[in-house]
Amino acid sequence: MDWARILAYVTGPVDQELLARNQHLAAESRILKAQLNGRPKLSDGERGALGEIGHRLGRKVLAEVATVARPDRQALAIARLRR
Numbered sequence: 817m818d819w820a821r822i823l824a825y826v827t828g829p830v831d832q833e834l835l836a837r838n839q840h841l842a843a844e845s846r847i848l849k850a851q852l853n854g855r856p857k858l859s860d861g862e863r864g865a866l867g868e869i870g871h872r873l874g875r876k877v878l879a880e881v882a883t884v885a886r887p888d889r890q891a892l893a894i895a896r897l898r899r
Contacts, residue, residue: 842881 858866870878 866882870882873881
């Protein structure tokens with residue numbers, strides 16, 4: 817059995833579904849953010865939660881996707897939560 821071929825066959829549709837979900841969430845986020853007046857106020861816990869996920873994404877990707885909380889503020893919130 818060619819495990820690489822089986823793995824590619826199984827993961828291909830999963831990758832496509834995850835991509836579609838991410839695109840939908842990104843579009844939904846843009847629409848909701850456009851309806852807000854000003855910048856939403858986030859607690860340290862909310863910033864920290866976004867920061868934890870952002871940390872796994874990496875700085876470059878986070879700069880592309882972060883729209884509500886700035887990456888530098890997310891990092892600050894994580895540092896505060898770890899104290």
